């Protein structure tokens with residue numbers, strides 16, 4: 001079992017209350033870490049440190065190259081420590097080793113990318129306004145200030161990097177709160193940040209719970225921006241708390257993504273693609289392909305293929321490379337998913353595979369749910385409308401593509417979507433009609449730190465990644481430089497100043 005302290009103002013300390021909490025391995029319920037539990041006082045202290053680090057210019061006035069080098073060394077250290085970090089991530093999150101290995105690779109890669117963004121000069125001329133002899137005009141992007149970042153448990157290290165990377169690359173200081181369910185790799189990241197020599201207060205990582213620390217981060221007036229990833233319900237709460245001081249918010253929230261198979265799809269790819277879309281990380285992905293729209297023509301064949309493959313999926317110890325699906329994150333989450341499965345049955349959907357916890361003795365201590373597929377799903381049912389965040393697929397049969405698009409969009413969410421077809425033009429026409437922030441054609445889950453990611457509708461506000469994502473961590477300034485030079489030519493002054 002590991003022990004972790006808070007990381008605040010460049011120091012590792014206990015929490016003010018000396019309270020701790022335990023992190024549990026969802027595979028066997030063993031305690032894997034005892035962690036200092038930050039409270040409101042600790043949040044205020046970390047915010048104060050980040051405020052001073054920003055206002056005194058410890059980070060924003062460092063050269064872009066120096067900042068970039070520090071970010072790159074974080075990426076290098078993640079690579080150096082990847083074997084250890086992988087084990088911790090598996091134990092803390094229940095993600096399979098195959099998934100977590102990819103996460104570690106992508107975390108280091110993302111941080112390396114953000115280190116490159118850090119050297120960009122965020123200044124550009126404003127075309128059409130600047131005129132020789134009149135003025136020069138620039139659009140300058142400057143750091144927002146102190147950023148509070150709040151993250152969920154499904155991609156613990158990757159999520160921490162996705163917040164710290166762009167916020168720091170843009171010149172902000174940060175207080176990050178990992179999920180109380182998966183604090184371990186974020187706290188290892190704190191050690192890395194400390195070891196590579198970030199100035200005190202630039203990065204603060206405080207593990208704790210949402211109702212005290214999370215709320216303080218969202219409402220504290222010394223915070224300039226909240227960058228939140230989590231459920232839509234909590235996102236709404238965060239936004240309302242942030243509104244008290246009108247702070248900027250980026251909200252990356254839930255989804256109910258539609259996966260539309262067109263009748264000319266290549267079934268060899270689409271069948272595996274649909275399974276990957278829903279069952280990757282036990283369905284605990286915000287943009288998982290949870291609603292599968294099948295045309296009448298393909299429905300029965302497609303369904304029998306996915307059911308057959310689903311039956312072969314191996315639940316097991318997430319550390320074993322042979323395991324396809326690990327446990328879900330917690331008993332609460334498992335019970336929530338089981339509740340949705342019951343509601344599907346009650347509302348008349350047909351359960352064709354899965355539907356309960358496995359009975360295998362060696363899985364009895366883990367929070368497992370069999371990969372589950374429902375057919376005869378109506379888009380109005382709870383299992384088609386609400387985010388389950390578990391391995392449950394709702395299959396919806398459609399007659400016309402227009403009907404599939406209309407139903408795909410008939411949800412409060414708009415995070416991801418997918419279209420499967422051999423005809424790119426046809427698929428593109430459908431993709432353009434989906435009200436979602438990312439749409440894959442013949443693919444799923446390929447999220448890149450270089451491409452904007454975020455939600456339409458109640459899936460969120462703002463975008464992460466790429467230049468677009470970097471801009472979310474900046475304020476925009478118009479810089480006007482006069483070139484007129486003489487008082488006589490400045491006739492607009494005459495509107496207020498009496499002529500001599």
Ligand code: NAD
Nearest residue numbers: 151152153178179209210214215230231234252253254286
């Ligand atoms: P959650 O909303 O319960 O918690 C997310 C974070 O918010 C945690 O750190 C939690 O401690 C904190 N929190 C909880 N209550 C809070 C409050 N009142 N004030 C401030 N902070 C609070 O979500 P979760 O269960 O950790 O994660 C699953 C959810 O995250 C799903 O809805 C999923 O779709 C979403 N998610 C979205 C994205 C995206 O990019 N859009 C990515 C991953 C996960």
